[in-house]
Amino acid sequence: MNPGKTEQLKTENKNGEMTYILAWAMLVALTAITVGVYTLHLGTAGVAIALVIASLKAGVILLFFMHLRQESRFLQSVFLLPVFLLGAIIGLTFIDVWYR
Amino acid sequence: MNESGIQPGFYAAPGSRTGIFSWIFSTDHKRIGLLYLFSIFSFFAVGVCFGLLMRLELIAPGRTIVGPSTYNAFFTLHGVIMIFLFVIPGIPVSLGNFFMPLQIGARDVAFPRINLLSWWFYITGGLLALLSLFTGHGPPDTGWTFYAPYSIRTGTNVVLAVSAAFVLGMSSILTGLNFITTIHRMRAPGMTWFRMPLFVWSVYATAWVQILATPILGITLLLVIIERLFGVGFFDPAKGGDPILYQHLFWTYSHPAVYIMILPAMGVVTEIIPVFSRRTVFGYKAIAFSSMAIASVGYFVWGHHMFTSGMSDVARVVFSFITFIVAIPSGVKVFNWVASMYKGSIRVDAPLLFVLAFIFLFSIGGLTGLILGALATNIQVHGTYFVVGHFHYVIFGGAVFAFFGGLHYWFPKITGRMYNEKRARLAWLFLFIGFNALYFPMFILGWEGMPRRYYDYLPKFQPLNVVSTVGSWIVATGLILLFANLLRSARKGAAAGPNPWGGTTLEWQTSSPPPHENFGEIPVITQGPYIYNPSKGKGHGTA
Ligand code: HEM
Ligand SMILES: [Cu+2]
Numbered sequence: 078m079n080p081g082k083t084e085q086l087k088t089e090n091k092n093g094e095m096t097y098i099l100a101w102a103m104l105v106a107l108t109a110i111t112v113g114v115y116t117l118h119l120g121t122a123g124v125a126i127a128l129v130i131a132s133l134k135a136g137v138i139l140l141f142f143m144h145l146r147q148e149s150r151f152l153q154s155v156f157l158l159p160v161f162l163l164g165a166i167i168g169l170t171f172i173d174v175w176y177r
Numbered sequence: 178m179n180e181s182g183i184q185p186g187f188y189a190a191p192g193s194r195t196g197i198f199s200w201i202f203s204t205d206h207k208r209i210g211l212l213y214l215f216s217i218f219s220f221f222a223v224g225v226c227f228g229l230l231m232r233l234e235l236i237a238p239g240r241t242i243v244g245p246s247t248y249n250a251f252f253t254l255h256g257v258i259m260i261f262l263f264v265i266p267g268i269p270v271s272l273g274n275f276f277m278p279l280q281i282g283a284r285d286v287a288f289p290r291i292n293l294l295s296w297w298f299y300i301t302g303g304l305l306a307l308l309s310l311f312t313g314h315g316p317p318d319t320g321w322t323f324y325a326p327y328s329i330r331t332g333t334n335v336v337l338a339v340s341a342a343f344v345l346g347m348s349s350i351l352t353g354l355n356f357i358t359t360i361h362r363m364r365a366p367g368m369t370w371f372r373m374p375l376f377v378w379s380v381y382a383t384a385w386v387q388i389l390a391t392p393i394l395g396i397t398l399l400l401v402i403i404e405r406l407f408g409v410g411f412f413d414p415a416k417g418g419d420p421i422l423y424q425h426l427f428w429t430y431s432h433p434a435v436y437i438m439i440l441p442a443m444g445v446v447t448e449i450i451p452v453f454s455r456r457t458v459f460g461y462k463a464i465a466f467s468s469m470a471i472a473s474v475g476y477f478v479w480g481h482h483m484f485t486s487g488m489s490d491v492a493r494v495v496f497s498f499i500t501f502i503v504a505i506p507s508g509v510k511v512f513n514w515v516a517s518m519y520k521g522s523i524r525v526d527a528p529l530l531f532v533l534a535f536i537f538l539f540s541i542g543g544l545t546g547l548i549l550g551a552l553a554t555n556i557q558v559h560g561t562y563f564v565v566g567h568f569h570y571v572i573f574g575g576a577v578f579a580f581f582g583g584l585h586y587w588f589p590k591i592t593g594r595m596y597n598e599k600r601a602r603l604a605w606l607f608l609f610i611g612f613n614a615l616y617f618p619m620f621i622l623g624w625e626g627m628p629r630r631y632y633d634y635l636p637k638f639q640p641l642n643v644v645s646t647v648g649s650w651i652v653a654t655g656l657i658l659l660f661a662n663l664l665r666s667a668r669k670g671a672a673a674g675p676n677p678w679g680g681t682t683l684e685w686q687t688s689s690p691p692p693h694e695n696f697g698e699i700p701v702i703t704q705g706p707y708i709y710n711p712s713k714g715k716g717h718g719t720a
Binding site for chain 2: 158159162165166169170172173174175176177
């Protein structure tokens with residue numbers, strides 16, 4: 078029932094320092110883009126872009142820093158559960174907002 | 178072993194701490210479970226007192242004992258305490274903490290220290306809530322729902338009360354996380370998913386709701402605090418906010434939260450029925466899956482609390498429809514329970530009496546829920562005593578009666594002693610009669626248009642209000658009898674032995690009270706629970 082510690086250690090070692098540095102650089106770059114886009118004052122489109130970039134950043138953190146990339150299928154799908162749930166909840170809220 | 182022949186079990190566990198510190202710093206799931214049990218029932222007692230005071234005020238129209246603003250504080254505190262400090266932690270943190278690891282054949286939960294931390298968060302939240310009564314400009318008066326914009330504008334101590342609920346939410350999330358991990362990782366060898374007792378299934382489904390829904394409440398309450406302290410306009414239309422957004426966010430958590438209250442109660446019921454009918458549960462998988470179905474569909478019905486809020490018509494129709502769907506799995510369970518007893522060899526002791534009362538009262542609560550869930554009838558009874566009747570039937574008649582059933586059922590395992598059966602039945606009788614006298618009149622009053630959350634009412638409503646108030650006194654008597662009996666029996670009851678009811682799940686295979694770390698040797702499971710057919714063995718015990 079216990080997949081064993083050794084397997085876990087192996088996957089952790091695969092993440093070299095370089096991976097973390099690259100992930101960090103990616104986060105900094107994305108932050109810079111967010112700030113840059115803000116200065117363009119794009120209105121609603123600006124909000125959409127900011128949200129997409131924020132999701133990308135969350136994705137980078139999850140995949141690399143939180144090791145979701147090396148996890149089993151099961152755990153990856155467990156992560157998707159709240160994502161779908163949030164989508165459904167926001168969607169249901171919008172059938173009020175849009176038709177009000 | 179003491180003079181009565183009862184092993185001290187985990188109560189005598191070796192540890193570096195003594196006295197109260199051996200409890201409040203313990204990481205043993207059984208001690209934490211009892212710690213929680215005492216904590217939540219202490220708050221329950223306070224909540225009941227506020228309930229009784231409200232009923233006393235309502236015995237006659239006009240001012241009886243308190244004026245309008247005190248009454249507003251009463252129903253707010255009553256609601257906040259009963260919901261956030263009693264029934265949401267409720268069964269999972271107490272009976273769940275104590276029995277879930279035992280039932281899956283584990284020595285403890287996956288994260289014993291986080292378990293203790295969750296209790297500390299709970300107590301911190303409770304103290305913050307109490308602090309909000311005596312500091313600032315008076316106790317909160319918003320109702321337990323903290324609806325905006327009133328909660329933004331009132332001068333009372335909303336920020337502190339809301340922070341309390343926030344901290345309590347963190348406690349709830351930690352418990353959920355801990356239980357899910359425990360159930361995934363710590364089951365005894367051979368304890369497959371479909372050999373787990375159904376109480377474990379119900380706690381598991383509840384834990385998912387705790388993890389996924391509670392953060393929404395946290396964010397919402399945080400927004401209320403930010404709006405109050407910094408004037409950011411999220412919810413108050415005067416500042417450009419949207420009060421209906423508040424209701425969406427609040428009920429996105431608080432409807433799933435009613436399943437945090439009722440699912441574990443259903444789990445307790447499902448444990449008690451086979452033991453007292455000597456029969457396998459009818460439709461094991463149907464009950465397990467209906468728990469998961471309730472937990473998941475339950476996320477999508479919150480709008481039924483908002484039919485009169487000014488939400489769009491499309492949304493109202495959709496939410497009304499989904500509400501009817503979520504009633505199906507609850508119905509499945511009720512039929513399964515009744516079918517489980519059919520042709521059983523039924524033994525009506527106090528635990529089963531509470532279960533039978535649960536089925537009866539919960540069915541009334543559930544069916545009146547459909548009246549509320551139907552868009553058209555909701556408009557008539559929205560915001561009236563019909564709603565108050567409905568949710569007390571579900572939460573008190575359902576969740577709390579099942580809790581009491583579970584307390585009696587597992588009492589001999591927790592204490593090693595038997596409670597006094599005759600007194601327990603007497604307490605049950607008082608509670609059952611008093612409960613219906615207290616709450617049934619509310620359906621009629623609500624139907625006739627008496628609004629909730631007022632200290633006053635039209636004189637024509639008085640007769641039924643008197644019945645209701647007298648009912649509250651009968652309930653109070655029943656509660657005193659019940660707890661006096663349990664507390665007395667915990668010291669004086671006769672030795673119960675490891676398995677007084679002939680239960681088949683694992684907690685009955687170890688001594689009463691269980692030893693530190695639960696089992697001498699972790700059992701190996703070869704078949705499902707609830708097997709009472711002698712030719713097929715005896716459930717988890719015979720492995
Ligand atoms: C002796 C026991 C109880 C009595 C006498 C009682 C009485 C009442 C009354 C009269 C109200 C309506 C107040 C109003 O709208 O003006 C009320 C509201 C409420 N009760 Fe109880 N109750 C009891 C037990 C419980 C229990 C066990 C729970 C939950 C576990 C509970 C949860 C609530 C909640 C959430 C409200 C709504 C508060 C609000 O409007 O904000 N009550 N109760
Ligand atoms: Cu609801």
